[in-house]
Amino acid sequence: MSFVYERPRTAEDLGKLLASHGQRACVLAGGTDLLVALRAGHARPEVVADVKAIEELRELRHEADGRLFIGAAVTINRIVDDARLRAMHGGLTGGAGAIATFAIRNRATVVGNVSNASPCADTVPALALLGAEVELRSATGSRRIGLRDYIVGVKQTARRADEFAAGIHVPAQGKGTRTWFCKRQRVRGHDLALANAALIHDPEHKKLRVAVGSCSPRPVVVELDDMFDKPDAEEAAKRAMASIAPISDVRASAEYRTDMTGMLVRRLFDALRG
Amino acid sequence: MEYDVRITVNGERYQARVPASLTLLRMLREVLHLTGTKEGCSIGECGACSVILDGKLVNACMVLAVECDGSVVRTVEGEGAMDKLSDLQQAFVDNHALQCGFCTPGMLMAARELLERKPDPTDDDIIEAMAGQICRCTGYETAIEAVRRVARKGQAGGGK
Numbered sequence: 159m160s161f162v163y164e165r166p167r168t169a170e171d172l173g174k175l176l177a178s179h180g181q182r183a184c185v186l187a188g189g190t191d192l193l194v195a196l197r198a199g200h201a202r203p204e205v206v207a208d209v210k211a212i213e214e215l216r217e218l219r220h221e222a223d224g225r226l227f228i229g230a231a232v233t234i235n236r237i238v239d240d241a242r243l244r245a246m247h248g249g250l251t252g253g254a255g256a257i258a259t260f261a262i263r264n265r266a267t268v269v270g271n272v273s274n275a276s277p278c279a280d281t282v283p284a285l286a287l288l289g290a291e292v293e294l295r296s297a298t299g300s301r302r303i304g305l306r307d308y309i310v311g312v313k314q315t316a317r318r319a320d321e322f323a324a325g326i327h328v329p330a331q332g333k334g335t336r337t338w339f340c341k342r343q344r345v346r347g348h349d350l351a352l353a354n355a356a357l358i359h360d361p362e363h364k365k366l367r368v369a370v371g372s373c374s375p376r377p378v379v380v381e382l383d384d385m386f387d388k389p390d391a392e393e394a395a396k397r398a399m400a401s402i403a404p405i406s407d408v409r410a411s412a413e414y415r416t417d418m419t420g421m422l423v424r425r426l427f428d429a430l431r432g
Numbered sequence: 433m434e435y436d437v438r439i440t441v442n443g444e445r446y447q448a449r450v451p452a453s454l455t456l457l458r459m460l461r462e463v464l465h466l467t468g469t470k471e472g473c474s475i476g477e478c479g480a481c482s483v484i485l486d487g488k489l490v491n492a493c494m495v496l497a498v499e500c501d502g503s504v505v506r507t508v509e510g511e512g513a514m515d516k517l518s519d520l521q522q523a524f525v526d527n528h529a530l531q532c533g534f535c536t537p538g539m540l541m542a543a544r545e546l547l548e549r550k551p552d553p554t555d556d557d558i559i560e561a562m563a564g565q566i567c568r569c570t571g572y573e574t575a576i577e578a579v580r581r582v583a584r585k586g587q588a589g590g591g592k
Contacts, residue, residue: 189496190476193475206452259479260564261489265490347559
């Protein structure tokens with residue numbers, strides 16, 4: 159395993175690196191997925207481009223109007239520790255805090271959690287509900303793509319080889335919006351989700367939705383706006399269980415994941431009722 | 433490609449020329465010969481390689497050495513001295529918190545970082561901080577008790 163390590167100072171320089179190396183380059187942020195892939199030989203890059211020296215990608219920015227930007231170098235623990243974010247988007251910080259272990263969360267990034275495109279990523283359900291967009295940049299331009307279009311399959315994103323994910327944009331939410339996160343795992347502390355889910359309640363727009371992870375290649379969002387005035391946990395659980403397409407694997411059977419999805423939705427509705 | 437890495441470990445300055453693919457863990461053990469930090473799983477699961485990098489607990493197997501140029505690292509060698517154990521080390525001994533000892537360096541660093549961040553941790557804080565440290569001997573309770581005792585005595589910061 160031999161590669162060139164680059165530490166560009168600007169997003170422009172990173173764009174140029176990817177323009178010339180494309181498929182032969184890997185972007186490094188926290189490294190908690192990449193180093194495992196390098197060690198296993200699943201990734202064999204000629205160039206590893208570290209984003210952590212790029213000042214603008216280190217930004218976690220709250221705009222006055224409630225919009226949020228999470229740069230590609232922002233660690234999971236930075237958003238868990240952000241008191242304002244915890245108050246605003248409990249479903250996002252709750253999901254973030256449920257990832258792996260404290261030491262991993264000190265390195266792993268939010269953008270990395272999303273870009274790894276694992277179906278069990280714990281930040282994805284809340285981000286999907288919040289209408290997050292991923293900003294993709296290259297040497298020639300930039301584009302924004304909705305999170306649910308960014309994740310195109312298991313471990314696959316819409317990112318081209320000459321692009322990098324610069325960050326995640328979360329739009330301003332309706333007044334009084336709250337989110338919650340819930341996860342089913344085998345052991346407390348350090349485990350991947352067998353199923354995970356988030357709930358959004360937006361009284362201004364009468365929006366009520368659930369997102370389910372670990373139970374389909376891409377995040378599933380279940381619209382429950384029609385029951386906003388009369389939330390029905392049993393009906394919501396039923397609809398969520400009908401919307402997913404779980405597989406059986408080493409961690410759980412499809413049947414168990416389906417049951418757990420119903421359980422998580424009922425728990426989220428318990429949280430909603432307070 | 434090889435790169436010069438300047439790094440401060442437990443207050444000592446080192447400079448080494450390392451390949452880009454070398455992890456911080458391998459550099460500590462094989463280049464700087466600081467073998468207190470252990471290699472367990474090498475994929476961020478077990479916590480045996482936990483060190484404090486620029487004030488933050490990390491798994492040294494999950495970090496490239498080249499990423500650490502200019503960084504300050506603390507490892508288990510910085511706990512206590514040859515003739516005197518640190519408060520945490522002594523508490524681990526007193527509470528039978530280790531048998532084979534392989535996970536102990538990581539456990540100590542996780543506990544040290546916790547006590548510096550939260551000098552008066554709750555039991556949940558201790559459990560969360562130690563959750564990434566896998567131990568196949570003791571069953572965790574004794575290690576948690578050791579950290580609890582040091583915290584209750586208010587002796588945090590007893591490392592070198």
